Amino acid sequence: MESQEAPAVSAKRLELTPKALIHHKYGRTACYRIEEVKQHVENDCPGLVIPQQFRSLYRCHLDLPDLSFTSDMFPKKKDAEQAAAKIAIEKLGIHSTSATNDLTPEGASYELVARISGLFTDEFLSSTHPLTGHFGVAFGVMREHFGMIPISAITTCDVKVHNLCKVINSKAESDPLLVSSLILNAARKCSSLCTATDELWIWKEAPYSPEAIASVINHHSESLGCVQIEALRIPCSIEENVEALTLDVSNEHYYLDLIAQKLNVKDSSRVLVSRTVGKASSEMKVYFPYPEVPHFSDSSSGLKTSSEGKVSIEPIINQRASYLSGQDIYGDAILANIGYTWKSPYLFYEDVSLCTYYRMLLAKFPDGHYKLSREAILAAELPTAYTGRSNWKGLAPRDLLYAFCRLHKFSEPVFSITRINADASLSVTQRKSNSSKPTDEVDIANGDVSDVGEKNLDNSSIFRCEVKILSRRLEPIVEGSFTDTYRKESDAIQCSALKVLLWFDKYFKQLDMPVEVLSSSGHAHGIIVHAENLSHEFAMCSSIFGSTKNDNLRECSSLESFCKYYPNRKEENGMVVLNIEGPDSGVFPSPGSLICISYAVALVKIGDPVKDHLEGKDEFEFEVGTDAVIHQLEACATQLSVNQSAHFVIDMPSRDLILAAAGDAIKDLSKLPLYNCFLEYSVKVLRVPEPLEDRMEKALFSPSLSKQRIEFAVQHINECSAATLVDFGCGSGSLLNSLLEHTTTLEKIVGVDISQKSLARAAKILHQKLSLNSGVPTSIRQAVLYDGSITVYDSRLSGFDIGTCLEVIEHMEEDQAFLFGDVVLSSFCPRILVVSTPNYEYNSILQRSAVPTTEENTAPCKFRNHDHKFEWTREQFECWATDIALRHNYSVEFSGVGGSSDVEPGFASQIAIFRRSSFNTAETYFKTEDSSQPYELIWEWADSQHLK
Numbered sequence: 049m050e051s052q053e054a055p056a057v058s059a060k061r062l063e064l065t066p067k068a069l070i071h072h073k074y075g076r077t078a079c080y081r082i083e084e085v086k087q088h089v090e091n092d093c094p095g096l097v098i099p100q101q102f103r104s105l106y107r108c109h110l111d112l113p114d115l116s117f118t119s120d121m122f123p124k125k126k127d128a129e130q131a132a133a134k135i136a137i138e139k140l141g142i143h144s145t146s147a148t149n150d151l152t153p154e155g156a157s158y159e160l161v162a163r164i165s166g167l168f169t170d171e172f173l174s175s176t177h178p179l180t181g182h183f184g185v186a187f188g189v190m191r192e193h194f195g196m197i198p199i200s201a202i203t204t205c206d207v208k209v210h211n212l213c214k215v216i217n218s219k220a221e222s223d224p225l226l227v228s229s230l231i232l233n234a235a236r237k238c239s240s241l242c243t244a245t246d247e248l249w250i251w252k253e254a255p256y257s258p259e260a261i262a263s264v265i266n267h268h269s270e271s272l273g274c275v276q277i278e279a280l281r282i283p284c285s286i287e288e289n290v291e292a293l294t295l296d297v298s299n300e301h302y303y304l305d306l307i308a309q310k311l312n313v314k315d316s317s318r319v320l321v322s323r324t325v326g327k328a329s330s331e332m333k334v335y336f337p338y339p340e341v342p343h344f345s346d347s348s349s350g351l352k353t354s355s356e357g358k359v360s361i362e363p364i365i366n367q368r369a370s371y372l373s374g375q376d377i378y379g380d381a382i383l384a385n386i387g388y389t390w391k392s393p394y395l396f397y398e399d400v401s402l403c404t405y406y407r408m409l410l411a412k413f414p415d416g417h418y419k420l421s422r423e424a425i426l427a428a429e430l431p432t433a434y435t436g437r438s439n440w441k442g443l444a445p446r447d448l449l450y451a452f453c454r455l456h457k458f459s460e461p462v463f464s465i466t467r468i469n470a471d472a473s474l475s476v477t478q479r480k481s482n483s484s485k486p487t488d489e490v491d492i493a494n495g496d497v498s499d500v501g502e503k504n505l506d507n508s509s510i511f512r513c514e515v516k517i518l519s520r521r522l523e524p525i526v527e528g529s530f531t532d533t534y535r536k537e538s539d540a541i542q543c544s545a546l547k548v549l550l551w552f553d554k555y556f557k558q559l560d561m562p563v564e565v566l567s568s569s570g571h572a573h574g575i576i577v578h579a580e581n582l583s584h585e586f587a588m589c590s591s592i593f594g595s596t597k598n599d600n601l602r603e604c605s606s607l608e609s610f611c612k613y614y615p616n617r618k619e620e621n622g623m624v625v626l627n628i629e630g631p632d633s634g635v636f637p638s639p640g641s642l643i644c645i646s647y648a649v650a651l652v653k654i655g656d657p658v659k660d661h662l663e664g665k666d667e668f669e670f671e672v673g674t675d676a677v678i679h680q681l682e683a684c685a686t687q688l689s690v691n692q693s694a695h696f697v698i699d700m701p702s703r704d705l706i707l708a709a710a711g712d713a714i715k716d717l718s719k720l721p722l723y724n725c726f727l728e729y730s731v732k733v734l735r736v737p738e739p740l741e742d743r744m745e746k747a748l749f750s751p752s753l754s755k756q757r758i759e760f761a762v763q764h765i766n767e768c769s770a771a772t773l774v775d776f777g778c779g780s781g782s783l784l785n786s787l788l789e790h791t792t793t794l795e796k797i798v799g800v801d802i803s804q805k806s807l808a809r810a811a812k813i814l815h816q817k818l819s820l821n822s823g824v825p826t827s828i829r830q831a832v833l834y835d836g837s838i839t840v841y842d843s844r845l846s847g848f849d850i851g852t853c854l855e856v857i858e859h860m861e862e863d864q865a866f867l868f869g870d871v872v873l874s875s876f877c878p879r880i881l882v883v884s885t886p887n888y889e890y891n892s893i894l895q896r897s898a899v900p901t902t903e904e905n906t907a908p909c910k911f912r913n914h915d916h917k918f919e920w921t922r923e924q925f926e927c928w929a930t931d932i933a934l935r936h937n938y939s940v941e942f943s944g945v946g947g948s949s950d951v952e953p954g955f956a957s958q959i960a961i962f963r964r965s966s967f968n969t970a971e972t973y974f975k976t977e978d979s980s981q982p983y984e985l986i987w988e989w990a991d992s993q994h995l996k
């Protein structure tokens with residue numbers, strides 16, 4: 049097979065391969081899907097036991113915006129792809145590019161005439177072209193219009209006609225009326241064809257051969273019976289709701305006639321049709337009445353008379369339908385999924401539900417595609433940060449931005465990446481990201497850190513990325529010129545794409561923003577807004593969504609009415625939490641970690657026991673702290689420990705959103721008044737996937753690295769007989785808690801952290817052990833927890849015997865780590881300070897070791913933990929420590945846990961031990977005059993005997 053394919057592909061020098069030709073025509077909208085077919089290989093020798101009984105063959109499906117083609121089976125995927133492309137080219141009558149590209153408008157007019165007359169021939173009738181389905185009806189059931197084809201049948205079926213119209217007049221792309229007019233004009237130029245002055249039919253003067261007619265009738269005859277098809281009416285007036293309607297399709301009727309009836313026009317020739325809407329089906333189209341303009345019959349040159357200065361009534365544009373289809377639609381319209389296709393001689397049809405409509409609308413929002421890709425319309429929100437591929441769920445930001453631009457008919461976003469070499473510190477190369485396939489590339493780049501990630505890290509380059517969004521006509525709309533730098537090129541791209549999307553998201557929430565506000569709002573986000581172009585592009589949105597907002601205005605919020613109804617319930621953070629069930633397992637999400645929940649959302653009417661289920665998932669994972677879900681959901685989920693569940697209620701979101709989510713429940717909901725209703729969310733925390741760091745520390749070291757750090761600290765506490773200890777960045781209190789179980793010289797322990805959640809957990813555990821007298825014998829008489837930043841001095845923590853800061857500095861930005869070094873040695877001045885942090889050089893060992901895990905989230909991140917802002921090599925750490933020690937009169941010595949200092953690459957966790965120089969008296973250190981106490985006391989315990 050290969051040898052047959054090859055010459056056809058490569059011999060003709062100037063000829064493009066079928067795939068290249070398809071790419072040229074369709075760009076990224078052409079999508080190849082490879083299907084693997086395992087074929088049983090007949091064994092010639094029955095007794096032979098050789099395991100190779102199957103071989104793989106590949107079949108390729110090529111999806112184009114309107115159509116889909118399937119190749120035969122080939123042993124090689126690439127041959128299957130070329131074959132599918134070839135079939136598409138043949139069926140669509142695509143000429144090699146040189147032929148279509150060089151077409152002048154005049155040439156195209158000529159070709160259009162030829163194409164249209166070609167459609168009305170005996171040969172054409174015996175083809176499998178979808179238009180033959182219409183001919184089947186025209187000869188079969190149409191009495192009055194026997195053999196006549198409405199113009200819209202041609203527009204709806206023939207891609208070639210469309211492409212020629214676009215060459216003749218580029219506005220044809222967005223103007224179905226213009227397409228019809230061009231077709232009609234072309235038909236009038238065909239001597240063989242007839243048109244009527246006042247009619248929109250085309251037919252052939254001379255008769256077809258009886259065989260051709262018989263075959264086309266036979267080919268398309270099917271016993272449909274009578275089927276009911278759901279379609280939607282999209283009224284022209286925005287005040288009226290989009291509603292479901294039913295088409296009774298049968299053998300007796302032409303489907304375009306049924307649509308004509310619903311549109312209240314004379315016959316099917318008066319129906320105009322858009323191109324394909326949405327991606328779900330090639331036959332999803334908008335139908336609308338041919339706008340009746342006075343003097344139409346006088347106009348011989350076209351259907352539109354306005355340009356000729358005649359008195360004409362401008363047809364009223366249907367904003368919603370136009371916005372949805374990206375084409376000019378007039379009057380009341382119908383959205384239906386029906387028509388003849390290449391795939392089968394029979395009429396294709398599928399229901400269009402209201403839900404489909406609202407989902408298509410939602411997809412056009414900057415955050416809509418994300419919600420849809422996660423299938424969590426009522427739960428997900430476009431996250432405000434991209435912290436790496438393994439934490440990001442759903443379509444990646446770059447893909448979302450591509451989709452957003454495609455849906456709004458912009459050109460593709462332009463990413464410019466600047467690579468900065470750390471040593472040269474100046475931009476060295478600038479290039480355009482011409483990666484045309486966003487999905488694959490990013491996944492590869494992020495999926496394999498040991499390969500791509502480290503390559504970028506090693507040569508110490510950093511990346512910056514700018515993004516331009518241009519209209520179809522290449523006018524700038526917004527430009528994101530971001531100065532942030534990233535260690536990985538793909539991170540730079542994703543983060544920039546996200547920033548642009550977030551800005552669009554903000555813009556969509558206030559579409560009526562005045563121009564000046566627009567520019568300044570962009571400025572704050574590093575975005576240059578070309579306000580005029582922007583307003584022009586989104587003019588339609590503001591009128592559509594401006595008015596949908598109104599249906600949300602209610603006399604009182606549903607939450608208020610809820611609280612009136614249940615007076616013992618309190619509203620907080622825009623929600624009412626109902627109850628928390630299940631025992632506290634003590635396992636909570638940590639900052640930057642993922643959380644896996646199950647949830648369900650129901651619509652509840654006050655006083656009605658029946659709830660409508662709207663949305664839910666058995667497993668839903670998201671990153672804590674990036675606003676990846678609605679804030680009430682995150683607030684609720686992070687209060688729960690693993691295995692606990694809770695309910696909460698919130699106000700109704702916009703009606704559109706509910707309808708997009710509702711699925712099957714929609715029929716009743718569309719009529720529902722939305723006041724006195726609210727949404728009830730039920731949430732259960734299933735698990736909190738441990739960060740890679742924790743898994744590795746447990747799996748690869750015995751005792752675990754964290755235990756070893758604690759042992760290390762205990763050893764130093766006892767060596768210097770410390771009585772007072774402060775744990776900087778104590779987190780959930782793992783050290784403080786363990787100290788209660790060790791015999792130490794300590795009497796007072798204090799912890800400080802900025803995470804209130806961690807502090808709450810620390811307090812809970814310490815409280816259980818100390819106050820509830822769990823019988824642990826301990827020398828400790830006093831324990832205190834403060835909320836505050838360790839880069840800020842608080843006099844209550846100064847001059848302690850020992851300070852510990854275990855695995856904390858890497859959670860701060862580097863400059864903050866330097867600041868902490870100064871503050872701790874110049875102001876807190878512990879006698880001894882123990883600081884630990886990961887040794888970056890050790891990561892290669894950790895990453896090579898397979899950590900057994902059942903969770904899907906195993907993609908290694910660039911650092912050991914998603915929340916790490918940096919990880920230092922031994923040299924970097926020693927530099928930091930030596931410098932601050934020197935400046936503040938401390939000595940420093942280096943050690944570590946996990947591994948050994950003698951074996952490369954050193955310890956897994958590196959530790960610096962600082963000692964206050966003995967010749968310094970405490971007084972020279974303590975700024976007694978500075979008695980600031982910015983920390984907030986969170987929890988305190990003191991032994992009652994100690995208090996006396």
Ligand code: SAH
Nearest residue numbers: 777778779782801802803837838854856859
């Ligand atoms: N020392 C703990 C926790 C390490 S996790 C242990 O070994 O288990 C890092 C902790 O540093 C987090 O709890 C985080 O909230 C805290 N942290 C980060 N920046 C901080 C800052 N500027 N001030 C106080 N705590 C900080």
Ligand code: MG
Nearest residue numbers: 855856858913
């Ligand atoms: Mg850490």
